[in-house]
Amino acid sequence: MYNARRLALLAPLAALPLLVSGCTSDSGTEDGTVDVMASFYPLEFIAEQVGGDRVDVRSVTPPGAEPHDVELSPAQVARIDGADLMLYLSGFQPAVDDAVAQTSPGHVVDAASDTTLLAADEHHEDETAEEHQEHDHGELDPHFWLDPSRMPAVVDDVATALSEIDPEGADTYAANAAALNQRFEDLDAAYAAGLQQCGSRTFVTSHDAFGYLADRYDLDQVGISGIDPDAEPSPARLAEVKDIVRDEGVSTIFFESLVSPKVAQTLAADLGIDAAVLDPLEGVTEPDADYFSVAEANLDALRMALSCS
Numbered sequence: 001m002y003n004a005r006r007l008a009l010l011a012p013l014a015a016l017p018l019l020v021s022g023c024t025s026d027s028g029t030e031d032g033t034v035d036v037m038a039s040f041y042p043l044e045f046i047a048e049q050v051g052g053d054r055v056d057v058r059s060v061t062p063p064g065a066e067p068h069d070v071e072l073s074p075a076q077v078a079r080i081d082g083a084d085l086m087l088y089l090s091g092f093q094p095a096v097d098d099a100v101a102q103t104s105p106g107h108v109v110d111a112a113s114d115t116t117l118l119a120a121d122e123h124h125e126d127e128t129a130e131e132h133q134e135h136d137h138g139e140l141d142p143h144f145w146l147d148p149s150r151m152p153a154v155v156d157d158v159a160t161a162l163s164e165i166d167p168e169g170a171d172t173y174a175a176n177a178a179a180l181n182q183r184f185e186d187l188d189a190a191y192a193a194g195l196q197q198c199g200s201r202t203f204v205t206s207h208d209a210f211g212y213l214a215d216r217y218d219l220d221q222v223g224i225s226g227i228d229p230d231a232e233p234s235p236a237r238l239a240e241v242k243d244i245v246r247d248e249g250v251s252t253i254f255f256e257s258l259v260s261p262k263v264a265q266t267l268a269a270d271l272g273i274d275a276a277v278l279d280p281l282e283g284v285t286e287p288d289a290d291y292f293s294v295a296e297a298n299l300d301a302l303r304m305a306l307s308c309s
């Protein structure tokens, strides 16, 4: 099998497309592609877009899983160790941080080094020290990918790493990166224009994933459960959110696709207002969806909720 593949590589170029499409090997470099491990969806998406056919990208967070508290199997840790490139965001997924520290992939790109992460929102005023320690263990807010203007720096870093691993692909990676960065710039412009004239600038979300988006487009995020989607909001926090909704005339409470919408939907029903999806892009659940289609749906949902013209 291995010898046959070696022979096939020497065959005329016309045979190559067949060879590539017929390859279902999981072992990355054996078929000549660059083996990339990404820690969760937005980074996986960047690697796929920049790498194209030259890379084989896998994510340590299964599709549809919530990435914050992902746990890794020994096999996944071994795959990280054997990867040509490990792409992750330090401070976001503790199990991934541990795995990166224990292994030695060929190259490591830490997206946290490509952007200046903002401090996590100040903890809610009513919470106890204990509650604070539970949910606010990270000092920095990881959710930078929801501000498209922060993505090109990561794209460029990935293109540079892939070009070091696979110098023959350097022109392809540079061209793919430029095209992808143009799409992020266009999306940023669409957000800026679409969120400029709005009846309200306050939006309520189930967890504090949208701080960078709010920061970029001058909106005010009210998160029900803090940075960690699994934290249960206290009754005092729920009362506080209800007050904000009434005071600001908030029309909609947003929930997300990867965590239970129960708290947000109950709150919306109590208040007699709408509940709608705002996707933190921590994973993609629909087969045809990608970063851009979800980001565009988010923009539509925000414009509707905030009465933007």
Ligand SMILES: [Zn+2]
Binding pocket: 068, 143, 207, 208, 209, 227, 228, 229, 280, 282
């Ligand atoms: Zn999150």
